[in-house]
Amino acid sequence: MSSLATGLKxxxxxxxxxxxxxxxxxVFLDANGLVTPxxxxxxxxxxxxPFIVSGLLxxxxxxxxxxxxxxxxxxxxxxxxxxxxxxxxxxxxxxLAGAFILNILLIDWAGWVISGTVLFWGSVLxxxxxxxxxxxxxxxxxxxxxxxGFYLGLGIAxxxxxxxxxx
Numbered sequence: 001m002s003s004l005a006t007g008l009k010x011x012x013x014x015x016x017x018x019x020x021x022x023x024x025x026x027v028f029l030d031a032n033g034l035v036t037p038x039x040x041x042x043x044x045x046x047x048x049x050p051f052i053v054s055g056l057l058x059x060x061x062x063x064x065x066x067x068x069x070x071x072x073x074x075x076x077x078x079x080x081x082x083x084x085x086x087x088x089x090x091x092x093x094x095x096l097a098g099a100f101i102l103n104i105l106l107i108d109w110a111g112w113v114i115s116g117t118v119l120f121w122g123s124v125l126x127x128x129x130x131x132x133x134x135x136x137x138x139x140x141x142x143x144x145x146x147x148x149g150f151y152l153g154l155g156i157a158x159x160x161x162x163x164x165x166x167x
Contacts, residue, residue, distance in 0.1 A: 013074060017065040024057030095126035111161020116143035 031050030099122025106115035120139035129135050147167065150156045160167045 011068050011073070013068045014065060017061045017068065019061075020057050020064065021061035024054045024061060027057060028054035092126055092128075096123060099123050099126060107161075108159055109161055111163050111167075112147050112158035113140070113143045113163055113167065114161060116146060 027050055031047050031054060034047050034050075036046055099119050102122065103115045103119035106118060117136070117139045120142050121136050124135045124139070125132075147158050147160075150158050
């Protein structure tokens with residue numbers, strides 16, 4: 001085992017710090033690419049919040065890395081009732097991940113209401129519910145509520161997809 005690997009053993013938090021830093025840089029690059037018209041009435045603009053979030057992510061990443069390299073490490077939660085020797089429950093994790101991936105693949109083509117229904121319904125199925133009709137109806141209702149909540153409450157139009165003109 002190399003000296004670098006020996007020095008990093010037991011410091012998995014560095015991976016979290018790296019992930020935070022990468023996400024911070026990606027948010028910065030994405031925000032920097034926003035094209036917004038200049039407005040004297042709104043000096044803050046839509047780039048401000050992403051830049052703040054990006055900066056906070058990068059600062060947290062640096063501080064976490066420094067803390068870990070100085071020997072700090074996270075404490076195991078006392079209230080956790082998890083047996084780390086027990087393997088992951090792949091019969092739950094894989095269908096749940098599949099529901100998320102299917103949502104990502106469907107959202108532009110089928111629209112939010114359909115892909116959101118698949119996401120919500122697939123998630124409750126993966127987590128063990130067997131009330132198919134009730135869960136399906138609740139999933140459709142949640143998708144419609146979030147669709148109109150975003151549109152009416154925030155002014156953000158989620159993709160309607162196949163239901164364009166109906167919603």
